[in-house]
Amino acid sequence: MPELPEVETVRRGLSPVFDGAMIRKVTLNRADLRFPLPVDFRERLGGQRMVALGRRAKYLLGDLEDGTVLVMHLGMSGSFRIEEVGEDGPQPVAAEAFHYPRSVDRAHDHVIFHLEHDGAERLRIVYNDPRRFGFMSLVARAEVEQHPWFAALGPEPTGNALDAVHLARVAAGRATPLKALLLDQRAIAGLGNIYVCEALHRAKLSPLRSAGTLATATGAPTAGAKRLVEAIREVIAEAIVAGGSTLRDHRQADGELGYFQHSFAVYGREGEPCPRPACGGTVERIVQSGRSTFHCPRCQR
CATH class of the missing domain: 1.10.8.50 (Helicase, Ruva Protein; domain 3)
Incomplete structure (x- = not known):
């Protein structure tokens, strides 16, 4: 399972694309990952602006404009890739100079965030997860600290609270x-x-x-x-x-x-x-x- 540095690295890679973007729509290729996705997942995310992408422990937290938080966990094999939308279809933004065995089978592309920048859809973020141990949900920002996933968490190893x-x-x-x-x-x-x-x-x-x-x-x-x-x-x-x-x-x-x-x-x-x-x-x-x-x-x- 990815540990904190891996999740932080993913956050830093996604943040320049996610932060400030309008989520034009969400494509779901299945109704569940490890857990069922919220029944209104697409409707609640479509048309929302992503204010900022953060992290708590091994969770990615996307703060939305309406006060909702998109909670994402990579599980065992979850990964994101950023694609550019063009006439020839979606293409990876960064060419992969190094090759390492990992699923690139689009059959495992379960969630796709279509992002709007400056009024046009130019980029999308694809969540791929062969084993489907990752999960996503929506939680009100005011309830995050009391949510069962976060309430008992200790201090971050990168923060001043750990001494x-x-x-x-x-x-x-x-x-x-x-x-x-x-x-x-x-x-x-x-x-x-x-x-x-x-x-x-x-x-x-x-x-x-x-x-x-x-x-x-x-x-x-x-x-x-x-x-x-x-x-x-x-x-x-x-x-x-x-x-x-x-x-x-x-x-x-x-x-x-x-x-x-x-x-x-x-x-x-x-x-x-x-x-x-x-x-x-x-x-x-x-x-x-x-x-x-x-x-x-x-x-x-």
Whole structure:
């Protein structure tokens, strides 16, 4: 599933086209994705202006002029492409200089947003999803924070609300493994398996240690908690700059690949030497809650 940097990369790719555009009409090639689309989805979006496209955790949030929010989630294999409308039919705006296996079968084009700029339809945004684990819905802006998808989300890893004090507070007294805490969206919103593995390696913390070790007996953050917050911020920021990681189905909105996977220190590198200078350890793979964890048992304690 795309993680926060991938979703942010998609947002940045779509935003210049979506922001300020009039949605002339919406074409639905099926009535459902993971969940049924709202019965009046097309009618409520047609003729609406997209004010701005934002993001919360792994959700894309399109603020519409009437106070409604278009909520979109990519699921496992969802992707968007931008097409230019011309006499020869719709064509991708950006030529794909790099090729990577991902569905381009138009049979999986489920939702098409026809956009009007300066009174003419020039561009459209196509949502393609072979597995149909993604979803879309419409939520009133005033109700977003209380909606079940968002009400329990923790702070963003890119915002000021995430600090060592917050991390110590949500970790205090918890015996659950540290990695499990970081994947809990109620603790920190948007973190996924890949970037948790990378952040823990940078912070020299074992994914197996108890989450409660991030807090002292008085509840204050430990040195490890401070290192971990810094590592999370760095990893996420670097991944966004690199356009995310191209794993399985993810690709940017312009068709290009993400490149952060070339900077992985541990993820997917089982059996390779730990890249930390003078460590001398070997990256190992373990399974936690059914998911692969990559770490160096020598330098991560």
